[in-house]
Every structure is written in C-alpha cells, then in structure tokens.
Amino acid sequence: MSREPASRRLGMDGRRGDSAITSPARLTPGYEAIFNAAPGNYLLLDPQFIIVGVTDAYLAATMTVRGEILGRGLFDVFPDNPGDPGADGVRNLRASLMRVLASKRADRMPVQKYDIPRPEHAGGGFEERYWSPLNSPVIRADGEISRIIHSVEDVTEFVRLKRQMREEQDLLQKELSVRSSKIEAEVFLREEAVTANRLLAESERRYRFLADATPQLIWTANPDGSADYFNERWHAFTQVPLDALRGDGWHRSLHPEDVEPTALAWAQAVETQADRFQIEHRLRYHDGSYRWMLTTALPYRDGQRAVVKWFGSTTDIHDRVVADEQLRQIQRFQAVGELAGGVAHDFNNLLTVIRTAAELLLADLEGDDARLADAAAIKDAANRGASLTRQLLAFSRKQVLHLRVMDVNAVVTGLEPMMRRLVEENIAVVTRLATDLDRVKADANQLEQVILNLVVNARDAMPDGGTLLIETSNVVLDEEYPRAHATAQAGPHVVLTVTDTGCGMDAATQARIFEPFFTTKPMGRGTGLGLATVYGIVKQSGGNIWVYSEVGRGTTFKIYFPRYTGADEEVDEAKAHGLPNGREDDPSDATILLVEDDVAVRAAVRRVLERRGYRVLEAPNGAEALAAAAKPAEVIDLVISDMVMPGMSGLELRQHLLVLRPALQVLLMSGYSEEAITRLGGSGPLPSLIEKPFTVDGMLAKVRDLLRSGVPDA
Numbered sequence: 001m002s003r004e005p006a007s008r009r010l011g012m013d014g015r016r017g018d019s020a021i022t023s024p025a026r027l028t029p030g031y032e033a034i035f036n037a038a039p040g041n042y043l044l045l046d047p048q049f050i051i052v053g054v055t056d057a058y059l060a061a062t063m064t065v066r067g068e069i070l071g072r073g074l075f076d077v078f079p080d081n082p083g084d085p086g087a088d089g090v091r092n093l094r095a096s097l098m099r100v101l102a103s104k105r106a107d108r109m110p111v112q113k114y115d116i117p118r119p120e121h122a123g124g125g126f127e128e129r130y131w132s133p134l135n136s137p138v139i140r141a142d143g144e145i146s147r148i149i150h151s152v153e154d155v156t157e158f159v160r161l162k163r164q165m166r167e168e169q170d171l172l173q174k175e176l177s178v179r180s181s182k183i184e185a186e187v188f189l190r191e192e193a194v195t196a197n198r199l200l201a202e203s204e205r206r207y208r209f210l211a212d213a214t215p216q217l218i219w220t221a222n223p224d225g226s227a228d229y230f231n232e233r234w235h236a237f238t239q240v241p242l243d244a245l246r247g248d249g250w251h252r253s254l255h256p257e258d259v260e261p262t263a264l265a266w267a268q269a270v271e272t273q274a275d276r277f278q279i280e281h282r283l284r285y286h287d288g289s290y291r292w293m294l295t296t297a298l299p300y301r302d303g304q305r306a307v308v309k310w311f312g313s314t315t316d317i318h319d320r321v322v323a324d325e326q327l328r329q330i331q332r333f334q335a336v337g338e339l340a341g342g343v344a345h346d347f348n349n350l351l352t353v354i355r356t357a358a359e360l361l362l363a364d365l366e367g368d369d370a371r372l373a374d375a376a377a378i379k380d381a382a383n384r385g386a387s388l389t390r391q392l393l394a395f396s397r398k399q400v401l402h403l404r405v406m407d408v409n410a411v412v413t414g415l416e417p418m419m420r421r422l423v424e425e426n427i428a429v430v431t432r433l434a435t436d437l438d439r440v441k442a443d444a445n446q447l448e449q450v451i452l453n454l455v456v457n458a459r460d461a462m463p464d465g466g467t468l469l470i471e472t473s474n475v476v477l478d479e480e481y482p483r484a485h486a487t488a489q490a491g492p493h494v495v496l497t498v499t500d501t502g503c504g505m506d507a508a509t510q511a512r513i514f515e516p517f518f519t520t521k522p523m524g525r526g527t528g529l530g531l532a533t534v535y536g537i538v539k540q541s542g543g544n545i546w547v548y549s550e551v552g553r554g555t556t557f558k559i560y561f562p563r564y565t566g567a568d569e570e571v572d573e574a575k576a577h578g579l580p581n582g583r584e585d586d587p588s589d590a591t592i593l594l595v596e597d598d599v600a601v602r603a604a605v606r607r608v609l610e611r612r613g614y615r616v617l618e619a620p621n622g623a624e625a626l627a628a629a630a631k632p633a634e635v636i637d638l639v640i641s642d643m644v645m646p647g648m649s650g651l652e653l654r655q656h657l658l659v660l661r662p663a664l665q666v667l668l669m670s671g672y673s674e675e676a677i678t679r680l681g682g683s684g685p686l687p688s689l690i691e692k693p694f695t696v697d698g699m700l701a702k703v704r705d706l707l708r709s710g711v712p713d714a
Contacts, residue, residue, distance in 0.1 A: 034482070036066075040320045043150040049074045049097060052147070061154050062116050063127075074150070081115035081126040089114030096135050100148055106136040110276050111155055111298070130159040132278070132296060153294070153315070162300060162311060217314035219250075221297070223307045225270035237316075239286035255282035255290045262295075273299060273307050280321070283314070291318035352693040355379060356604040359696040360611070403441050403541075405564050408472050408494055409433045411447050419455050419468075426465030434473045440494050440561040446537045453534050454498040454557055461502030461555060471497040477560070488544045492563040499556040505549040513547065590637035590707050591615040595625040595653065596669070597645045605640065605669075608696050609703070622648030622656075629660050636664065638707055643670035643689075665706045669694070 035044065035053050041061050044053030051069050059066055062078070069077045075094065080087035089112050096107045112133060115126040131152040138147040218231040226247050235242055238253050251259055258281040269277035277297040282290040297312035358379035365372050412431060420429050451470075458468050473495050482488045505513070514535040534557075538545045542562050549555040592614050596602035599620075606616050617636070619625035622645060629636060639657060643650035654666040667688045690702050 034323070037482075038320060038323055040317065041152045041154065043074070045074060045097070045148040045150055047101060047145055047148070049094075049148075051077065058152075061152075063119055063122065078114070078116060083126060084115060087113070087115065093133065096133070097148060097150075100135045100137050101145060104137050104139060104143075104145060106134060108278065109133045109135070111159070128156070129154065130156045153296070155296070155313075158298075158311070158313060162298070166300075217293075219312045219314070221270075221310040221312065223270075223309070225266060225310070234314075237286065238284060253284045255284070258282050269297070270310075275299065277310075277312070280317070291316055292321040293317060353600045353604045354381075355693050356608055356696060360607060363696075403443055405439050405441050405566075406444055406447070407437065408440060408447070408496055408561070409437050411444060412451065412470055412472065412496075415448055415451055418452070419470075422452070422455055423459045423468060424462075424465065427459060427462055428467045430467060430469045432469065432471040436474065437472050438474050438492065438494050438563040441564045441566075442541045442543075442561060443537075446541070450534050450537050450559070451496070451498070453531065457531065458498060458500035458502060458555070461500050461504075466501035466554075467499075469497075469499040471495075471499070473497070474563070475560075488560065489562065492565075493543075493560040494563055496559040496561070497556060498559075499554065501554040504551040504553050504555055505547075506551050510547055510549055514545075589613065589615070591617065591635050592703070593617045593619060593625060593628060593636050593639045595619045595622065595639065595641035595645070595650070597621055597642060601642070605699070608699055609640075612700055612703075614703070621645060622650075622653040625653055626656055626660070629657055629664075636661070638703065639664060639666045640703070641666065641668055643668045665709070667702060667706055 032053065035042070036056050038055045039057060040055065041058040042053075042055045043051055043058060046052050050071065050073055052071070054064075054066055054069060058064075064077070074097075075090050078090075080090045092109065092112055093114070096109050099107045109132075112131050114129060114131050116129050118125050118127045132155050133150065133152045136149045136151070137145045138149060140146045217233045217237060219227055219234065220229040221227045227250055228246060230242050230245050230250075232242075234240070234245060238245075240249075240253055245253070248263070251263060254262055262279055262281045265279050266277065268274075275298075278295065280292060280294050283293045285291050293314050294317045295312060295314045297310050299307040300309040300311060302308050358375050361375040362372065362379065365375060412433060416429070416431065423429060455468065462468075474492065475495050476492050477488060477490050479490050482490055513531050515532065535545060538559055538561075544560045546558050546560075547555065548558070592609055594602060594605055594609070594616055595618075596605065597620055602618060602620070606618065609616050617628055617634075619628055622641075625639070625641065628634060629639075639654075641650040641653055645653075650666075650668045650670070654668070657664055657666060665688070667690060669690055669692055688702070688706060690699060694702075
C-alpha cells in the first residue's frame with residue numbers, strides 16, 4: 001500500500017487540502033521518548049486530526065511504522081475498508097473527535113468495528129479489528145485544545161470469542177432440532193441429550209481455557225449482575241479465593257474510595273441493560289498495594305434482546321495512569337515556572353533601579369542625616385526582594401549556575417557543622433557517605449542551598465525530635481525506572497538522600513510540595529519557596545528529585561545527579577577573572593556604550609557610571625547600538641547591554657559588535673541562566689555576565705576589571 005507524503009495540509013476531516021504546510025509540531029525529545037514507550041495504544045493528534053505522536057504499542061497493534069504515519073491525517077492513514085459496504089468507523093471516530101473539540105471534554109466511544117490496512121509484506125488488504133476508543137483533549141493554559149490523545153484497546157479477540165460461542169450454540173441448537181425430528185425412540189432422545197450436554201461442557205471448557213490463557217482478568221456475571229465466574233488471573237492478581245469473589249464479593253478487593261462509585265455504576269448498567277459498561281478503578285494487588293484497572297463488560301443477548309450473560313475483562317492500566325499524572329504535573333510545573341521566571345525577570349529590573357538609587361542616596365547623605373535610616377531600609381527591602389526573585393528564578397530554572405566537577409561528599413561534610421547548628425538538640429544528625437562516590441557537575445553554592453533547605457524542612461517536620469539521615473551512593477537506573485518516573489534518564493547516577501523520622505505527608509500534600517508558595521506551615525513561617533527552589537536547582541542541574549513519605553513515619557527525598565563522565569576540570573582563576581595585560585592606568589575616563597530597553601534601568605546604570613567619571617553613550621536597542629559602533633571616529637572601550645531586548649538580544653548584538661570591533665569588551669546584564677543564554681542564540685564559553693539586580697560596587701568592579709583586562713570576553 002503506497003504512503004503519501006506528510007507535507008500536504010490535511011483538513012478537519014483528515015483529507016488532503018490544497019496548500020502545503022510544514023510537518024506538525026513534534027514533542028520535545030525527552031517527552032517524545034516517554035510518550036513512545038507508554039504501555040498503551042495511544043495516538044497524539046493536533047486539532048486538525050494530524051498525527052504528531054504515536055506509542056510503540058500502537059504501532060505494533062496497527063502494523064504501522066512511525067516514520068510513515070507521523071505528520072499525516074488520521075483518516076488518510078486509517079480509511080474505511082473499501083471491501084466492507086457497512087463500514088462506518090471513519091464517520092463515528094470523526095464525530096467523536098468533533099465532540100471533543102466542541103465540548104473540550106473526553107469522549108468515550110462504544111466498541112467499533114474499524115478494519116486496519118495490512119502492509120504489503122503481510123499480504124495487503126484490510127484486517128478485521130474491533131476497538132474500544134477514548135478521545136481526550138489536552139488543554140493549554142489559555143483554555144484552548146492543543147492536542148487530542150486517541151487511546152484504543154484492541155478487543156478483537158473478545159468479540160471473536162463471543163461470536164464463536166454464539167455460532168457454536170446456534171449450530172448446536174440447529175443440530176438438535178434436525179436430529180430431534182428424526183428421533184422416534186425415547187432412548188435415542190436421551191442419548192442425544194447426553195451428547196448435547198457433552199458438547200456444551202466441551203464448549204464451556206474451551207471458553208475457560210481461553211479465559212485463563214489471556215493476560216487480562218476475565219469474568220462473567222448473571223443478568224442480575226451477580227458475578228459467577230473469574231479466571232485464574234484474578235486469583236494470581238489478588239490472591240483471593242475465586243469462590244470469595246463470586247456474587248458481589250469482588251467489591252472487597254476494590255480500593256475503599258472506589259467501592260461505592262464502581263458498585264453504583266455497575267448496578268445502573270445492569271438495571272438499564274446497557275450496551276457497554278466501562279469504568280476505571282483501583283484493585284488491591286496481592287502485595288497489599290492498589291493498582292489502577294480498566295473494567296469493561298458487554299452483554300450477551302437472546303433473540304428478544306434480553307441479557308442472558310455479561311462478559312467482562314479487567315485490564316491493568318496502572319503504569320499509564322501514573323505516567324499521565326506525572327506528565328500533567330510536569331506540564332503544570334513548566335507553566336508555573338515560565339510565569340515565575342517572567343515575573344522575576346521584570347521585577348529584577350525594578351529592583352535594579354530601587355537598589356541603585358538607594359545606594360547612590362546612601363553615598364550622598366552625611367553621617368548624621370536622618371534620611372540615612374530610610375535609605376538603608378529601602379536598600380534592605382530591595383535586597384530581600386532580590387532574594388525572593390532568585391528563588392523564583394531557581395524554580396523556573398533561569399538563574400545563573402556556575403557548574404564545576406565536584407564531590408558531593410565534600411559538600412555534605414563541609415555543611416555538617418552548620419546543619420547541626422540548624423536543628424534542635426533533640427534531633428540526631430547522621431551521615432552515611434559512600435567511599436567510592438562518583439563525581440557530578442553542579443553549582444556548589446546551589447547544592448549547599450538544596451541540602452540546607454531539605455535540612456530545615458526535616459527539622460520543621462520533627463518538633464518533638466528524631467533522626468535526620470543524610471546518605472550518598474552510586475546507583476545505575478535501568479530502562480524500567482524512567483517508565484515509572486517521567487523525565488528521569490537511565491544510566492549511572494549519584495544519589496543524595498535526606499530522610500527524617502518526622503510527621504510525614506499524605507498523598508495530596510506530596511503532589512503539591514514543589515509548587516511555589518505552597519506551604520503547610522503556619523502563617524508567617526516560611527515563604528513556600530524552599531522546596532520549589534530545591535526542585536528548580538535540581539532540574540536545572542540535569543537531575544531528578546523524588547519524595548517518598550507516609551503519615552506518621554517520616555519522609556525521604558532522593559536527588560539523582562547524572563554521573564560526570566568527562567575529564568576532570570580545574571578552574572584557572574587568573575583566566576577566569578582576566579589578566580591585567582590591558583590598560584594598567586585608571587580606566588575612569590573610558591567611553592561606555594550602554595544598551596538597555598528599560599528606560600528606568602538605563603537611567604540608573606548611567607548615573608552609576610557617570611558618577612564614577614565614565615563617558616556614557618546610550619542606545620535603547622541593538623540596532624542603534626550597532627549604528628553607534630559603526631562610526632569609525634567614535635571611541636568605545638566597553639559595551640554594557642541587557643541580554644533580553646525586543647528585536648535583537650544582547651547575545652546577537654555582541655556577535656555583531658565583535659565583527660565590527662574584534663577587541664571590544666561586552667558585558668551582559670541579566671538574571672537569566674546559561675541555559676537561557678543558549679536558547680537565545682549563544683554558543684561556546686559563557687560571555688561576561690552580571691546578574692540583576694546588582695549593587696553599585698558590584699557593577700563598578702565588573703566594569704573596572706573588564707576595562708583593565710585587554711582580553712576580549714569571547
């Protein structure tokens with residue numbers, strides 16, 4: 001069967017349009033790997049029903065190849081079987097997807113006959129299939145649908161089994177009818193009855209064999225809803241005797257919160273003789289834990305459409321449910337992080353102006369001036385605001401990290417005296433550090449903040465005393481671990497574990513502990529940014545953090561840092577801070593080109609520089625800065641530029657300036673991280689950077705060092 005290219009536009013009905021488009025947006029590599037490995041049969045569609053993602057399980061179930069279906073319309077890849085005049089799968093599925101777009105709610109479809117194209121190497125044509133579909137929207141922050149998750153369960157064998165049983169019963173009934181007309185002797189009738197019973201028993205044994213062979217939990221129920229049969233998989237899963245499950249005994253294996261809603265839904269389906277029953281619930285596993293299951297039941301009817309038997313299956317969907325919830329949490333954190341980072345960036349500009357003005361005012365006032373206290377209070381408030389924005393930037397992963405190869409054990413050992421001072425005397429601090437610990441690449445100061453935040457969190461959880469245990473170890477995460485922990489990567493890691501014996505947390509609290517401003521502490525104690533900061537630092541460092549907690553038993557935080565596999569790094573302090581091989585004289589007569597789109601920030605920085613004696617040229621954007629630098633007669637010793645500006649970023653401006661003046665020094669101002677610089681177009685070594693909000697002395701020292709250094713920042 002020929003496959004058409006994906007570069008043609010597909011309309012809302014999944015057919016080709018006239019104009020060409022580029023391939024639809026794909027998932028990011030990390031999320032794509034997680035989505036592809038999901039255990040269920042899933043397609044990811046855009047609002048025009050173009051396929052933008054597909055799991056490996058779906059490809060196997062439909063005999064398709066990812067590269068041949070991505071970017072194509074759903075109904076182009078899966079049309080109706082032309083050999084089946086009654087085929088209505090396309091019409092029904094399109095109607096369901098349109099309902100999702102209209103209502104922005106999930107739409108569950110009844111069992112559909114939807115034949116799939118068979119590859120040429122498998123004989124071509126179409127293969128008969130039956131599916132149980134569910135279409136769910138993915139809602140963006142603005143409330144609009146960005147994607148539709150199309151999940152299906154292949155119930156072909158189940159339908160065929162029902163059909164086979166019906167055919168066998170019809171055949172048996174026909175044979176009995178034909179033979180009975182020829183039987184004249186009562187003895188022969190009795191013998192035929194025995195034969196019929198034997199055939200029925202054989203049919204039942206065959207059904208039970210098939211039911212026990214399937215990996216699903218199979219069951220049947222009487223018309224009144226009382227369960228009368230469970231396959232051996234039920235016993236293997238629950239370790240409950242099969243006799244104890246009959247009737248409504250299976251209720252006792254449900255999660256306590258799911259008993260009532262599941263029983264009510266089943267009773268309603270039985271009472272209304274519904275065409276299909278389906279519900280998700282939790283079922284107790286034999287180890288005492290609960291796993292999410294999908295239970296589906298179909299009625300078997302007689303000639304008068306009365307239900308004579310219910311046939312049901314219960315499928316383990318726990319991994320899919322957990323993965324979906326983790327994905328939703330990651331997306332929520334990303335959205336909050338983007339908001340927090342944007343707010344912090346704008347607030348840093350305001351704090352730069354406030355702190356600079358306060359410091360200049362303090363420098364101008366005499367020692368006995370009554371306004372000194374007010375100016376100092378303004379500066380102190382600005383400093384506290386800067387601390388909060390640093391925590392927000394940490395959560396949003398947009399702070400500046402100074403990464404180096406380090407030994408986590410050395411950081412823990414160095415902090416141990418401070419940790420003991422932070423906790424009460426009734427809390428025992430115990431460390432268990434691996435002697436052969438691998439190295440990691442991280443920011444030592446930020447790692448210290450992570451540890452101290454977790455120590456304070458543990459201290460507050462043990463008001464009556466307890467034990468605080470800090471451990472390090474090497475671990476290799478296998479390929480199974482990332483499937484249960486979204487965003488985790490397989491391979492060797494260094495694990496930092498912080499455990500307390502405090503009050504613990506319930507599941508609802510654990511789900512929110514990394515959200516900024518969420519706290520369980522009393523009003524006035526803490527900002528709710530401690531664990532959010534921990535989360536952001538760990539994520540920005542390429543690691544992962546997981547929490548395990550039980551109410552009344554304590555809490556364990558495990559932080560996984562990827563093992564550093566490169567060569568050992570040593571920081572050359574002379575090169576890092578610049579060698580005094582440029583101008584040795586006082587550089588205060590230098591000319592500085594200041595590029596900043598924020599008028600207030602530009603004015604504040606200009607005041608600082610001019611008070612020091614520098615000549616300052618201003619430009620509100622990159623284009624005007626380039627025009628000034630292009631004048632041969634204009635002397636420019638240093639350029640100070642904001643990194644994030646409309647039209648042209650500071651990094652782009654720096655690249656153009658170095659073409660015009662290769663020896664020119666460029667100092668970037670930003671609160672963003674090296675990761676953000678890379679996204680804005682940077683590559684190679686990190687350029688000279690000063691974080692907002694900066695102090696007057698900090699800015700002047702940075703300027704003085706760059707002017708005295710004859711080494712360009714590239």
